[in-house]
Amino acid sequence: MNKHPLAAAAFALGIIASSSVLAAEKTLTLAVKNMDCAACPSIVKGSLEAVPGVAKVAVSYKDKTATVIYDDAKADVNQLTSATTKAGYPSAPKS
Numbered sequence: 001m002n003k004h005p006l007a008a009a010a011f012a013l014g015i016i017a018s019s020s021v022l023a024a025e026k027t028l029t030l031a032v033k034n035m036d037c038a039a040c041p042s043i044v045k046g047s048l049e050a051v052p053g054v055a056k057v058a059v060s061y062k063d064k065t066a067t068v069i070y071d072d073a074k075a076d077v078n079q080l081t082s083a084t085t086k087a088g089y090p091s092a093p094k095s
């Protein structure tokens with residue numbers, strides 16, 4: 001029998017909380033090629049939103065960019081650029 005059920009619960013909660021602390025929300029701006037019509041931004045946005053871990057996407061047709069807020073424990077830059085490239089819009093982190 002556990003003499004300290006509250007201590008055990010607090011420890012378990014600490015373990016769960018620490019794993020979520022390791023994940024960080026990041027913002028990345030991608031330079032996107034081939035956006036040459038009014039429908040292009042919605043296709044780029046949809047391709048990025050389909051990547052697990054992506055929280056928010058804003059695409060600028062004028063600037064030819066996509067700004068992505070994502071959980072870096074679930075997604076990475078390669079997954080994001082791959083998603084747009086597979087949709088026909090090659091991208092790379094904007095410098």
